Amino acid sequence: MPIISMRNVSKFFGDFQALKNVSLDVALGERVVICGPSGSGKSTLIRCINRLEAHEVGHIVVDGTTLTNKPADLEKIRSNVGMVFQQFNLFPHLSVMDNLCLGPRRVLGLTDQEARARAMKHLERVQIPDQAEKFPRQLSGGQQQRVAIARSLCMEPRILLFDEPTSALDPEMIAEVLDVMTELASSGMTMIVVTHEMGFARRVADRMVFMDKGEIVEFGTPEDVFTAPKSKRFATFIKQILNH
């Protein structure tokens, strides 16, 4: 049984239809990479999974819970689904440690000591345990994004969503973030990643999804889609990305 199941999902922003009848299943432990031109609806798609955006048509079931506006269901889903943003969205007034401990303390009800221990564990995992007492502003972009990943991990989610996690980074910092993500993938975390990093996609993805104009145009294993793209739109997109 898939851990995420989207059936005929549509999403509108006013008159603009951001998602058109999208269906997608993700199995536990699967790594899915979503790519596509800007405005194709890929961010909207993953933002619907933890209901940062509410879909208007269709059904989304995450880990057995159907997405509705019921606060109890939302809380359950959101504590099971972590999200990493393009702009990191760390809390600037809190130290790295406090950024990490806030959720575990307030949502999961951990004691101070437990939350700190957990935070240190995940900071070590993203390889910046020495930055625990600093503030986000004192860190490089790559470090900030790794803190954001650790913040999500502290909730011990079953699924992690990544919304263009390396797009706001300087080129020399992309690798350190991708390394952390690769390590996460090899540990069996269910991941849905919106990214243009095709090397990462090839290495890590079980499945590639290509979106254009709110629709899923092409999907399959990276091997299949890269070597023999079925749609012309995807072939053109790949050419543009790889030849820039």
Add this chain to the structure above:
Amino acid sequence: MKRFFIFASALLLLSGCSANWGWYVVDPTMTSGWNNLKFMASGAYYTLGMSITAILVSVVVGLLVAIPGLSEKRGWRMFNRTYVEIVRSVPVLVLILWVYYGLPALSGITLNVFWAGVLALALSDSAFQAEIFRAGIQSISRGQYEAAQSISLNYRDTMRFVILPQAIRRILPALGNQLVYMLKMSSLVSVIGMQELTRKANELVVSEYRPLEIYTVLVLEYLVLILIVSAGVRRLERRLNASDT
């Protein structure tokens, strides 16, 4: 700052030489002058007490009025707009008179002068506080809410731990402004007989008949109070900013 004080006192001394000034009423080297000064300064207790109590009340009320203003529901926003528009269009002096003389007739509750003053000042200021808080909260980027939602924080915790701490840092200069404004507006409570700085000065003028000198001292009293408050707010700003840069 220091230079400003030297300049101001030099100006006063110089003008003191003119025949129109009678500094003896407030001359600290003379017994009567010293007693007059003590009498005037004793009002500071009420000016400060009233202003600080009122600002504390108005910050809380302002925040409680600001939050519905951010709601997606129209009804809540209407409540916010109505409160702000009505309360901020009443002149402070009118509100003081209304609370002191009108409210007892309306509700049967009689407030003493101090609490009537606090209530009127706080009420009047709360509409401005509400707008300041609303602006501050709205200036926090959507990403902060989304990050809080993605770790499943509820609305209350999001506000308490993520949004308000950041918003308050940003509105601190405006809050400082309101405190200064409050200190000055508290002089109006003298009309209902509150023994604060302005009232004390008025009483002394009636007995000594030296308005120029006495009101000049009054001006200086407010100046000193407000400079102290401003310095305090600035220090707080620096401390909060230092903690996250």
